[in-house]
Amino acid sequence: xxxxxxxxxxxxxxxxxxxxxxxxxxxxxxxxxxxxxxxxxxxxxxxxxxxxxxxxxxxxxxxxxxxxxxxxxxxxxxxxxxxxxxxxxxxxxxxxxxxxxxxxxxxxxxxxxxxxxxxxxxxxxxxxxxxxxxxxxxxxxxxxxxxxxxxxxxxxxxxxxxxxxxxxxxxxxxxxxxxxxxxxxxxxxxxxxxxxxxxxxxxxxxxxxxxxxxxxxxxxxxxxxxxxxxxxxxxxxxxxxxxxxxxxxxxxxxxxxxxxxxxxxxxxxxxxxxxxxxxxxxxxxxxxxxxxxxxxxxxxxxxxxxxxxxxxxxxxxxxxxxxxxxxxxxxxxxxxxxxxxxxxxxxxxxxxxxxxxxxxxxxxxxxxxxxxxxxxxxxxxxxxxxxxxxxxxxxxxxxxxxxxxxxxxxxxxxxxxx
Numbered sequence: 001x002x003x004x005x006x007x008x009x010x011x012x013x014x015x016x017x018x019x020x021x022x023x024x025x026x027x028x029x030x031x032x033x034x035x036x037x038x039x040x041x042x043x044x045x046x047x048x049x050x051x052x053x054x055x056x057x058x059x060x061x062x063x064x065x066x067x068x069x070x071x072x073x074x075x076x077x078x079x080x081x082x083x084x085x086x087x088x089x090x091x092x093x094x095x096x097x098x099x100x101x102x103x104x105x106x107x108x109x110x111x112x113x114x115x116x117x118x119x120x121x122x123x124x125x126x127x128x129x130x131x132x133x134x135x136x137x138x139x140x141x142x143x144x145x146x147x148x149x150x151x152x153x154x155x156x157x158x159x160x161x162x163x164x165x166x167x168x169x170x171x172x173x174x175x176x177x178x179x180x181x182x183x184x185x186x187x188x189x190x191x192x193x194x195x196x197x198x199x200x201x202x203x204x205x206x207x208x209x210x211x212x213x214x215x216x217x218x219x220x221x222x223x224x225x226x227x228x229x230x231x232x233x234x235x236x237x238x239x240x241x242x243x244x245x246x247x248x249x250x251x252x253x254x255x256x257x258x259x260x261x262x263x264x265x266x267x268x269x270x271x272x273x274x275x276x277x278x279x280x281x282x283x284x285x286x287x288x289x290x291x292x293x294x295x296x297x298x299x300x301x302x303x304x305x306x307x308x309x310x311x312x313x314x315x316x317x318x319x320x321x322x323x324x325x326x327x328x329x330x331x332x333x334x335x336x337x338x339x340x341x342x343x344x345x346x347x348x349x350x351x352x353x354x355x356x357x358x359x360x361x362x363x364x365x366x367x368x369x370x371x372x373x374x375x376x377x378x379x380x381x382x383x384x385x386x387x388x389x390x391x392x393x394x395x396x397x398x399x400x401x402x403x404x405x406x407x408x409x410x411x412x413x414x415x416x417x418x
Contacts, residue, residue, distance in 0.1 A: 026300050027354050035297035038331060040338045040371050052342070052374040064275065064339060066331045071291075072272050073230035073316030075238045076218065083108050084246050087116070092148055097123055097188050101140075101150055104246055106214040113214035115201035116140060116152060117243055121252045122188040130257035130410040131193035132284075133243055135236055135266050136178060139198045144184045145176030155204040165206050181263065181394035190403050191411070193253050195243060199266070202239035203232050207313045214239070227317030233265065233291075234316075237273035244279055257281050257410045261402070263394050264356075265314065268292035275339035282409050283345045284402055287392055289356030291315065293333050293347045293364050296326040301357040304329075333360070334367035337383075341368070342375035344409045346384035346402060353392040362387070381408070 026032070040063065041049040049059045068074045085103045092099035100119040107113060118140040121129055136142060141149045151170045158166055187194050199205055203213030210216070210224075215235055219225070230238070240260060248255040259282035262270035267288030274283035285293050290302040291314070305323040307314060322329050337345055347365055349358030365383050372382055379385070384405045388397055 025302070025306075025355070029300075029359070032298050032300055035295075035327060037295070037297065037334060037367055040335045040368065049374070055341075055371060055374050060339060063331060063335050067272075067275070067336060067339070069228045069316075070318045070322070070330060071315055072234045072237075073225060073318075074228055075230045075234050075276070078241065078245070081108070082106065082242050082245055084249070085110075087150070088148075090148065091123070092120065092146055093144075093185065093188070095123055096185065097121060098252070099146065099148055100250075100252075102246060104242055106242070107217055113217065115197050115214075115239060115243075116150065117195055117197050117246060118143070118149060119193060119195045119247075119250070119253070120184060120188060121193040122191055125188075125191035127252055128254035129191060129193045129252065130259070130281075130406070131195055131247065131253050132187060132259050132261050132406075133195045133240060133247070133280075134261040135199045135202075135240065135269065136182075136196050137199060137266070138174065138178055139170045139200075140196060141170055141175050142178040143176075143182040143194075143196055144179055147175070149175070151175075152198065152201070154198065155200045155206070163206070165204060165209075167200075167204075167212070180396065183396055183399040186396070186399055186403070190407070192403075192406070195247065195253075197239065197243055199236055203235045205232065205265075205313075209313060210235075225316070229316060231315045231319075232313045233269050233272060236266070236269045237276065240269070240273040241277045241279075244277065255279070259284060259406055259410060261286070263287060264289070264392065265292075265311075268314075271336055271340070271345075274343065274345070275336055278343070281343060282406060283340050283343065285345070285347050286394055286398065287349055287353050287356045287361075288347070289353075289361070292356075292361075293337065294357040294360035295334065295363050295367075296329060296332050298357060298360045298363075299326060300360055301355045333364040337364055337368035338371035341371045342377055342382070344377075344382045344384070344405070346405050348385065348398055348401065349387040350390045350392060351387060352390060356392065358387050361385075 049055050083105045087101045089100045097120045102117040105114045139154045153167050154170045155165045203209050247253045260270045260273050260280045261284040263286040267285040268291050271285045274280045291307050308320045347361050349361050386401045
């Protein structure tokens with residue numbers, strides 16, 4: 001299969017085979033309703049944006065406020081300082097890397113909320129190195145079987161029939177359980193550093209998780225965010241930006257050449273982090289679906305109601321008013337991708353992941369392209385995409401596509417994408 005798969009995509013028009021997923025959801029392209037997308041280049045006043053300067057000064061802030069108000073919620077500004085502590089630094093992986101483990105203290109106090117960042121830097125590559133930064137689902141120890149990775153505490157559901165979650169010490173036998181998704185050696189061999197953080201260190205992924213994360217610093221006990229204030233995805237994105245704060249202070253990493261990456265709900269997180277924080281040089285969003293890269297108005301696969309019913313904590317309260325009313329949203333996913341312009345963005349899908357609407361993910365790129373044109377950029381060089389056989393997962397093949405794309409923007413002339 002060709003790396004970018006553009007010929008396959010256009011020829012097949014992304015009419016994918018049916019998959020064994022929920023029967024009460026639309027998986028039929030013939031049942032996708034007609035829809036009209038909001039024009040990312042037409043301001044609320046009716047003014048049509050025709051140049052990059054107007055986009056950056058006027059239209060981009062307007063769209064960003066809409067996403068904050070109606071979808072992800074407003075987040076606090078960047079704090080003046082977030083103290084960190086290097087807990088360990090040593091050679092790892094047979095001398096191929098230097099492994100650092102860093103505590104980031106959200107309150108400035110060791111006894112307060114904190115996250116632990118795992119950082120691998122290639123031993124032999126030129127420094128400072130470009131890097132990938134992303135959150136992980138199961139703990140830092142799951143990304144590689146390296147015995148030197150600290151075993152922290154993770155959130156688990158003791159009884160799969162009950163929703164209650166508990167925080168427990170990670171099991172040693174879970175080391176490397178997510179290594180297929182991370183491809184650590186492949187990333188390092190290409191000259192990239194890799195930084196990752198467990199989502200549960202920032203905020204656990206369940207309703208009420210706010211009581212166990214750093215957002216307790218912003219609310220009193222029992223208090224909830226206002227309807228236009230941040231949900232869990234925005235909290236995770238805020239945590240990614242604080243990790244980037246640390247990388248700006250690590251001489252082994254070039255913080256101007258950091259790609260943010262995420263899969264599924266963390267693909268939504270990566271998009272929102274890159275949309276808000278223009279320091280991220282490249283964004284990779286993997287099978288992020290509804291609430292991420294997929295066009296909501298297609299009403300294919302997962303819908304807004306599904307998100308707000310199954311994961312009521314992910315988005316802001318105002319988002320729930322659009323259950324079954326996607327056409328009334330003032331934004332859609334192509335506008336989220338457009339917020340990242342002119343920085344490169346890469347979206348990927350899997351054929352059997354109908355729930356995430358692969359065609360809708362691709363179409364979001366297509367409809368964001370006019371904004372990239374303002375900067376003289378277009379698909380596929382600045383807006384990458386591939387779709388592969390398989391299910392909702394990250395595999396080695398995916399990284400074989402991401403790394404060349406990253407090379408183009410993070411290694412060209414030794415500088416970051418502008």
